[in-house]
Amino acid sequence: MIQNEDPVIANSLWSATANPTPDCPELRATVEVDVAIIGAGFTGLSAALYLAKLGQRVVVLEAYTPGWGASGRNGGQVNPGLIENPEHAIAKFGPQMGQRMIKMSGDAAKLVFDLIAQHEIQCDARPVGWLRAAHNPAGLRNLEQKARQWEAHGAIMQRLNATEIAQLMGSEAYIGGFLDPRGGNIHPLNYALGLADAALAAGAQIYGQSEVQTVTQDGDVHLLTTARGSLCARKVLVCTNGYTGDLIPGLRQTVVPIRSVQVATAPLSDNLRATILPGLHAPTDTRRLLSYFRTDAAGRFIMGARGAYTPGATRARLAHARAASAQLFPQLADVKWEYEWGGYIAATADHYPHLHDLGNGIVAGLGYNGRGVALATAMGKVLADWASGMPSRDLVFPVSALRKMPFHSLHRLGVEATVARYKLMDNMGL
Ligand SMILES: Cc1cc2nc3c(=O)[nH]c(=O)nc-3n(C[C@H](O)[C@H](O)[C@H](O)COP(=O)(O)OP(=O)(O)OC[C@H]3O[C@@H](n4cnc5c(N)ncnc54)[C@H](O)[C@@H]3O)c2cc1C
Numbered sequence: 001m002i003q004n005e006d007p008v009i010a011n012s013l014w015s016a017t018a019n020p021t022p023d024c025p026e027l028r029a030t031v032e033v034d035v036a037i038i039g040a041g042f043t044g045l046s047a048a049l050y051l052a053k054l055g056q057r058v059v060v061l062e063a064y065t066p067g068w069g070a071s072g073r074n075g076g077q078v079n080p081g082l083i084e085n086p087e088h089a090i091a092k093f094g095p096q097m098g099q100r101m102i103k104m105s106g107d108a109a110k111l112v113f114d115l116i117a118q119h120e121i122q123c124d125a126r127p128v129g130w131l132r133a134a135h136n137p138a139g140l141r142n143l144e145q146k147a148r149q150w151e152a153h154g155a156i157m158q159r160l161n162a163t164e165i166a167q168l169m170g171s172e173a174y175i176g177g178f179l180d181p182r183g184g185n186i187h188p189l190n191y192a193l194g195l196a197d198a199a200l201a202a203g204a205q206i207y208g209q210s211e212v213q214t215v216t217q218d219g220d221v222h223l224l225t226t227a228r229g230s231l232c233a234r235k236v237l238v239c240t241n242g243y244t245g246d247l248i249p250g251l252r253q254t255v256v257p258i259r260s261v262q263v264a265t266a267p268l269s270d271n272l273r274a275t276i277l278p279g280l281h282a283p284t285d286t287r288r289l290l291s292y293f294r295t296d297a298a299g300r301f302i303m304g305a306r307g308a309y310t311p312g313a314t315r316a317r318l319a320h321a322r323a324a325s326a327q328l329f330p331q332l333a334d335v336k337w338e339y340e341w342g343g344y345i346a347a348t349a350d351h352y353p354h355l356h357d358l359g360n361g362i363v364a365g366l367g368y369n370g371r372g373v374a375l376a377t378a379m380g381k382v383l384a385d386w387a388s389g390m391p392s393r394d395l396v397f398p399v400s401a402l403r404k405m406p407f408h409s410l411h412r413l414g415v416e417a418t419v420a421r422y423k424l425m426d427n428m429g430l
Contacts, residue, residue, distance in 0.1 A: 001015060001016075002015050002068070002072075002073070002341065003064065003065070003068075004064055004068075006311070008311040008314050008315060008340075009259070009261060009307070009314065009340070009341050009342035009343065010341060011339050011340055011341055012072075012073055012189075012339060012341035013262075013264040013296065013300065013302065013338075013339040013341070014072055014073060014076075014187060014188060014189035014190075014341075015072070015189065015341075016339065017187065017190075017296070017297075017298070018072075018189050018190060018193065019122060019190050019193050019194070020193075021065050021066065021193055021196075022066065022193065022196050022197050022200055022206070024040075024062065024065065024066060024196070024206040024207060024208035025207060025208065026207060026208065026209040026210050026226075026227075026228060026229070027061060027207040027210040027226050027228065027229030027230075027231065028228045028229050029229050030229060030230045030231070030232070031059060031205075031229070031230075031231050031232070032057075032231075032232045032233075033057040033058060033059045033205075033231065033232070033233050034051075034056045034057045034058060034233065034234055034235065034387075035047075035051055035056055035057070035058045035059075035233055035234070035235045035236070035237060035387045036058075036059055036061065036222065036224050036231050036233035036235070036236045036237070037058065037059065037060040037061070037236075037237045037239055038060075038061055038212050038215075038224070038236065038237070038238050038239060038240055038247070039060075039061075039062060039063075039069065039238070039239035039240040039241070039243070040060045040061075040062035040065075040066040040067065040068070040192075040196060040206055040208075040239075041067065041068075041069045041070060041071035041072075041192065041239060041241060041372075041376065042071045042191075042192060042195065042372060042373065042376035042377045042380065043239035043241065043365050043366070043372075043376040043377075043379050043380045043383070044060050044062070044237065044239035044380065045060065045066060045071075045192060045195040045196055045199055045206075045380065046115075046195060046376070046377045046378075046379075046380025046381060046384075047237050047239065047365075047380035047381070047383040047384045047387070048060045048199040048204040048206070048380075049115075049195060049198050049199040049202055049204065049380070050380065050381050050384035050385075051204070051384045051387060051388065052199055052202035052203040052204040053202050054384070054388050055203075056387070056388060057203075058199075058203075058204045058205070059204070059205045059206075059207065059231055059233070060199070060204060060205070060206040060207070061207050061210045061211075061212050061224065061226060061231065062206065062207065062208050062209075062210060063209070063210070063211035063212075063243075064208060064209065065208045065209075066192055066193060066195075066196035066206060066208070067188075067189045067192030067193055067196070069240075069241065069242065069243050069343060069344070070241060070242055070243075070260075070343045070344060070345055070372065071188060071189075071191075071192040071372075071373075071376070072188060072189035072192050072193075072343075073188070073189070073262075073341055073342065073343035074188045074260075074343070074372070074373060075185075075188075075262060075282065075292050075294065075302070075304045076185045076186045076187060076188040076191075076282065076294070076373065077130065077183070077185055077282045077284070077292060077294070077373060078109045078112050078113065078127075078130075078183050078184045078185060078186055078373050078374050079109065079130050079180075079183050079284075079371055079373065079374055080105060080106050080107070080108055080109040080110075080130070080155075080180060080182040080183055080374060081105050081106055081108075081150065081180075081371075082101065082102075082105045082351075082352060082353075082371070082375075083351040083352070083369050083371055084351055084352065085145065085146055085149045085150075086098070086102045086149045086150060086152070086153050087149050089101050089102055089352075090102070092350075092352075093398055097398050100396040100397070101396065101397060101398070102153050103153075103396070104378055104382070104396040104397060105374075105375060105378065106150070106153065106154075106155060106182065107378070108374035108375050108377060108378040109127075109130075109182045109183045109184065109374045110182060111374065111377055111378055111381070112186070112191070112373065112374050112377050113125060113127045113184065115195070115198070115377065116186070116191065116194070119194060119195075119197070119198040119201075121190070121191060121194025121195070121197075121198070122190060122194065123186045123187040123188075123190035123191040123194055124186060124187040124190070124296065124297040125184065125185075125186050125191075126184050126185050126186070126280045126282075127183075127184035128184050128185070128279055128280050128281055129158075129179045129180055129181040129182070129183055129184060129281065130179070130180040130182070130183025130184070130281070130282070130283075130284075131160075131165075131168060131169070131177065131179055131279075131281040131282070131283035131284075132146075132177045132178055132179075132180065132283065132284060132285075132286070133165055133169065133173075133174040133176075133177040133283050133284070133285045133286065134174060134175050134176050134177050134285070134286045135173065135174060135175070135285050135286050135287055136175065136286070137175070138286075139175075139285070139286025139287075140175055140176050140177070140286075142286060143176075143177055143178055143286060147159070147178050150180070155180070155182065156181060157178045157179070157180055158178055158179040158180075158181065159176070159178050160176055160177050160178055160179060161176050162174070162175050162176055164176075165177050167278075168277070168278070168279050168281060169277065169283065170275045170276040170277055170278060170329065171276075171328050171329055173328055174285065177283075177286075179281075183374075184282075185280070185281075185282035185294055186373070187296065187297070188373060191373075195377075207226075207229075210226040210227075210229065211226060211227070212224050212225070212226060212247060213225050213226060213227065213247075214247070215236060215247055215248065215362070217360055218232075220234060220360075220361070221233065221234055222234070222235075222236050222360075222361065222362065224236065234361055235361045235362070235363075235387045236361060236362040236363070237362075237363055237364075237365070237383045237387060238251065238358070238362065238363070238364035238365075238366075239364075239365060239366070239380070239383070240364075240366065241255070241344075241345075241346045241366045241367070241368065241372065241376070242255070242257040242258070242343070242344030242345050242346040243257075243344060244257075244346065244364075244366060248358060248362065248364065250402050250404055251356070251358070251364055251366075251402060252408075253404035253405055253408040254348070254354060254356070254366075254367070254402055254403060254404060254405065255346035255347060255348055255354075255366060255367045255405075256346070256347045256348075256405065256408070256411040257344040257345070257346055257347075257411075258306070258307075258344065258345050258346075258347050258370075259306075259307030259308060259309060259314065259342055259343070259344055260304065260305070260306060260307050260342055260343065260344075260345050260370060261304070261305055261306070261307035261314060261317055261318055261321065261340065261341065261342030262302055262303065262304045262305070262321070262339075262340070262341060262342065263302070263303050263305075263318055263321045263322050263325070263337055263339065263340045264296070264300045264301065264302045264303075264337070264338060264339040264340075265300050265301045265302075265332065265335045265336060265337050265338065266300065266335065266336040266337075266338045267298040267299045267300050268295075268299045268300065268301060268335065270299075272331055272332075272335070273295070273299040275329075275331055276295065276301060276329050276331070276332075277293075277294065277295055280294075280295065281294070282294035291303070291304070291305075291324065291328070292304045293325065293328070300338070300339075301325060301329070301332060301335070303321045303322070303324060303325040304321070305317050305318070305320060305321035305324070307342045309412050314342070318340045322337055345368065345369065345370040345372070346366050346367045346368065346369070347367070347369050347370070348367035348369060349405055351369050352367070352369075353365065353366065353367045353368050353369070353372075353375055353379060353397070354366060354367045354400055355379070355382060355383075355386075355395070355397050355398065355399050355400065356399070356400060356401070356402045357392065357399045357401075358402060363383060363386055363387070363399075364402075365379040365380070365382065365383050379397065382395055382396060382397045386399075
């Protein structure tokens with residue numbers, strides 16, 4: 001169970017199968033460091049690891065435990081790239097920065113698997129590629145365009161016809177697609193815990209149960225306070241993504257928190273297991289309300305879905321995810337479902353992650369739009385570069401001004417309306 005969480009989304013498979021959590025005591029003193037990091041998800045832990053390796057004195061303050069947020073709850077898909085295609089990034093950010101972002105995001109999955117190998121993180125890493133499946137001809141055209149654009153930037157994509165994708169899926173629901181060999185999948189919470197172990201081993205300190213309550217400036221240092229301690233730091237990295245509160249004025253309003261949920265079966269019999277995703281892939285499809293699914297190391301089937309904000313509506317979405325699984329794989333109709341859980345992703349208006357310089361030595365990296373396993377790890381490295389003195393113009397991701405979303409207070413209505421519209425369009429085959 002995820003501690004300190006709403007019961008409707010707390011019964012997590014990843015928590016039930018987690019490696020031991022490193023000892024991260026509550027902050028109960030006044031500590032002075034070079035860099036303070038708020039939030040121990042992939043972003044904060046990756047930044048802490050890189051900074052500690054560079055010899056910086058770095059402390060991570062986490063409200064609960066490492067990986068408590070989305071990082072410990074997600075689908076574990078290690079997906080390279082940005083949501084938007086490479087040409088879009090170049091048109092929006094210019095050839096030089098666009099190219100850097102394409103490289104940074106394209107290499108992000110490799111970065112994850114390299115970190116796992118380098119630090120011997122036990123997280124069931126499967127670098128088997130990312131399977132992208134088209135549910136209709138428009139979806140296939142969309143994937144073809146994506147594949148061509150990535151190929152123009154050196155990626156190698158393996159096209160799959162209907163027969164080939166059916167073999168890899170164990171389902172005939174898709175008409176084609178491609179395999180992006182850069183991706184794969186992992187046990188996300190164990191990856192987060194492994195990053196925490198690696199950061200601690202490199203010399204970082206991580207305090208759990210230490211929610212940052214205030215950040216104030218005193219000369220050229222920042223004072224961060226928690227319930228029982230405080231931290232003085234010259235630089236502060238805010239890594240709170242979908243759990244961003246009002247600590248830094250205006251930051252919460254730059255992203256929309258969206259609940260995402262997952263359901264998992266009991267371990268499937270060997271016979272059943274052999275019929276579903278035999279190559280251990282974690283596919284995503286081209287529906288607007290994207291389906292993503294996979295198995296875990298024990299052969300449980302896991303299906304992801306868009307969540308809702310109220311317990312009743314969330315339960316309905318969890319039930320829908322189970323029904324959708326049996327539609328896709330009829331052999332799952334009578335299996336036992338054991339887990340259901342979820343968490344918050346952070347969506348941005350332009351679908352790109354944001355790196356905000358909040359002035360006076362505070363930077364925030366957030367807004368992965370549900371694509372943060374690889375990207376947040378890569379963003380942590382960018383934040384570490386910034387905190388160790390790299391000028392903004394040399395970073396591989398653009399620094400942008402903080403811009404509040406208009407009508408942010410109405411975001412729940414907006415998200416639900418978009419979900420309803422997408423569902424309708426998917427049902428109509430558009
Ligand atoms: C159900 C689900 C499925 C997903 N599936 C995928 C997937 O398959 N592939 C993929 O690439 N992405 C996926 N994502 C998205 C991915 O998990 C996130 O983009 C990524 O984990 C973000 O990492 P992060 O470190 O920025 O934030 P988080 O992991 O959310 O961490 C933020 C942390 O900040 C802490 N915090 C907040 N405020 C404070 C404070 N004041 N003081 C101290 N600590 C604070 C929180 O407790 C939290 O632990 C999914 C997300 C969800 C919820």
